[in-house]
Amino acid sequence: MSATANKKAPLPDDIRAAKGGIPLVSLTAYTTPMAQMMDAQCDFVLVGDSVGMVLHGLPSTLGVTMEMMILHGKAVARGLSSAMMVIDMPFGSYEESSQQAFRNAARLMAETSAGAVKLEGGVHMADTIAFLVARGIPVMAHIGLTPQSVNTLGGYKVQGRDAAANAVLADAQAVSDAGAFAVVLEKIPQALADQITSTVAIPTIGIGASAGCDGQILVVDDMLGLFTAFKAKFVKRYAHLGDDGSAAIAAYAKEVRARAFPAPEHIFSDQTPTPAKGGK
Ligand code: KIV
Numbered sequence: 001m002s003a004t005a006n007k008k009a010p011l012p013d014d015i016r017a018a019k020g021g022i023p024l025v026s027l028t029a030y031t032t033p034m035a036q037m038m039d040a041q042c043d044f045v046l047v048g049d050s051v052g053m054v055l056h057g058l059p060s061t062l063g064v065t066m067e068m069m070i071l072h073g074k075a076v077a078r079g080l081s082s083a084m085m086v087i088d089m090p091f092g093s094y095e096e097s098s099q100q101a102f103r104n105a106a107r108l109m110a111e112t113s114a115g116a117v118k119l120e121g122g123v124h125m126a127d128t129i130a131f132l133v134a135r136g137i138p139v140m141a142h143i144g145l146t147p148q149s150v151n152t153l154g155g156y157k158v159q160g161r162d163a164a165a166n167a168v169l170a171d172a173q174a175v176s177d178a179g180a181f182a183v184v185l186e187k188i189p190q191a192l193a194d195q196i197t198s199t200v201a202i203p204t205i206g207i208g209a210s211a212g213c214d215g216q217i218l219v220v221d222d223m224l225g226l227f228t229a230f231k232a233k234f235v236k237r238y239a240h241l242g243d244d245g246s247a248a249i250a251a252y253a254k255e256v257r258a259r260a261f262p263a264p265e266h267i268f269s270d271q272t273p274t275p276a277k278g279g280k
Helices: 012-017 032-038 066-079 098-112 123-134 147-153 162-178 190-199 241-257
Strands: 024-028 044-047 084-088 116-120 139-144 182-186 204-207 215-218
Touching: 012 084, 012 182, 032 066, 044 066, 066 084, 066 098, 084 098, 098 116, 098 123, 116 123, 116 147, 123 139, 123 162, 139 162, 162 182, 162 190, 182 190, 190 204
Parallel strands: 024 044, 024 215, 044 084, 084 116, 116 139, 139 182, 182 204, 204 215
Antiparallel strands: none
């Protein structure tokens, strides 16, 4: 049972124990209705800093603030009753020192009732992860392509190809040794993802990695076809809600201009209707 507001949610230890079992299912969410839609299907839901790009139109995740994460975290928490909630630490909220990371992680958990935080980085963040875990903050790590470092990685490229594979493997081992309860592997070659999954003790959560990972995560607006500015190769669109929404809005605009909407069933007469039998 969880110590967060969501009493039925798995604990980080339950997620850790799922290593090697039925793959863990996860999506991002930023709002209450989306969280409600996925609650019963997901083991954990991530309030991702991708919120900046998919809901706020930012060019990257670098402009996402603590206040944005807390606002969306609170909204998601209201929509969850069985999935665990993990919340991203935004860029600039944890890199400076372990103390800064603790202060901001504690605030995110206290104000949103998230069950864990996620932060980006491997070997260089291991001390911070150990510091947080020792002080009661469960941490999900995120390695491979770490979007908050887009400017030093030279874009959103595949990470860990050829000679660079050893560095990603070292990152995975470091975050596992530091006490992270799971690690997101983003945009790395399949063989490397499989090697990490079979090497480290904690569940690997793939996004652009391998079906052999211990779980998968996608950005919900990507998989529903709501975010259409671009589509990464690793995204599968399970629906086309963006196209459906545009078509619906065009139909509405046409009907308003033709005075076909509102129709009689949408408007009120000037007489009070006789109450139907049964009191309604
Ligand atoms: O912010 C995000 O959406 C993420 C991904 C791993 C899904 O970090």
